[in-house]
Amino acid sequence: MKEYVWRPMYVVVLIAALSLAVRFFLLPHDFGVHEGGYKYGYYRLGNIAEWESRPALFRSADDCGDCHRQSESLSASPHAFISCQNCHGPAAGHPEDPPTLAIDTGRDLCLRCHADLSYPAGGRDAVPGIDPLGHHPFRSCVGCHDPHHPRQEVQP
């Protein structure tokens, strides 16, 4: 072929080689097509490990029992099925640094389940409910009701 045909070809090949070289050095080597194919599996593989290595803030459900013996009365309590860390938590730094464990005794926390909706509303029906504005409004619930033993009244 004539020289003038080849000359632009060299330029094209050079540009392609350059962009491939730049891509090689700039892209992480684990970036590419993985399991799942080009459609769903085109990503940086190392990112999975990054997400998996995130520290967990809530401890395992049975971790509390390692140190805190659950009393027999608590396991019989209607509140026994609630995770400890819903009110005492999250417990990420707890055993090492006990004061960091926040305890929420707020009225709003109780009302999440115990505010009565006057119509049938799924799982709420099975929970005893009050009218938040009619039942001692703005008073703290835990002053009268023991959150661990809700059927027993707190002795003043």
Next chain:
Amino acid sequence: MNRRTFLKDAIVVITGAALPAAALEWLDPRQVLAENPQIRWAFLVDTHKCAGCGFCVKACKAENDIPYEASVTRTWIERYVVTQSGELLADSPQGGRDGFTSGSIDLPGGTRVSEEEIIRGFFVPKLCNHCASPPCVQVCPVGATYATPQGVVLVDRQWCIGCGYCIMGCPYGARFFHPVHKSVDKCTLCTHRLTRGDASACVEACPFGARQVGNLHDPNDPVTRAVVSERIGVLRDSYGSRPRVYYLGLSKEVH
């Protein structure tokens, strides 16, 4: 040897040589499964049990570093109510972060539907469906979002350019822009907890057992058993995204 037999024999030899040895191996499905203990995560929501307490939303926000006050959340609860006139209304104030403590519903536009007008209601927790054919992944122009081999759809925060195509592409509205990390964010199914053998934060926090996470490849997993034997539904099946969040007691009104 004439030309005809030579060509015939050549075809046989070439075909035989091209056939890999693996193609002739007899595979026992149970053996394959035991050698590759695969995990395929799935989520099960029992809408009968949900009481709309919002502990899941609260726990998710804390666990996954989502600003509590910002109106973005990885999981949320929708309340559906039917009024006396037969009208269907739905709300999700702040994603149900603080629970549903009032019986009345505030509609966009400032109108309030009082408790007396409502005859029934129910709660539907929602989250990313971790679809088997995720539309959000297809539309990502840079390969920043992907489905892992375990069936979790993740976002690479370093790689995301924040174009928002995936937020538009998700049929479930499960994606949002993280105000602190400045990248698209979504439910990771608490991958970091699952790899350590714990359940997702929302599952641990749910007092009523309305949420479960499980491995579809384990036939004895309670989630797998429910998916196989119960009457389950998925959201927006018609989109063809093959969602892996299964619902028990899904009402026809929910979409």
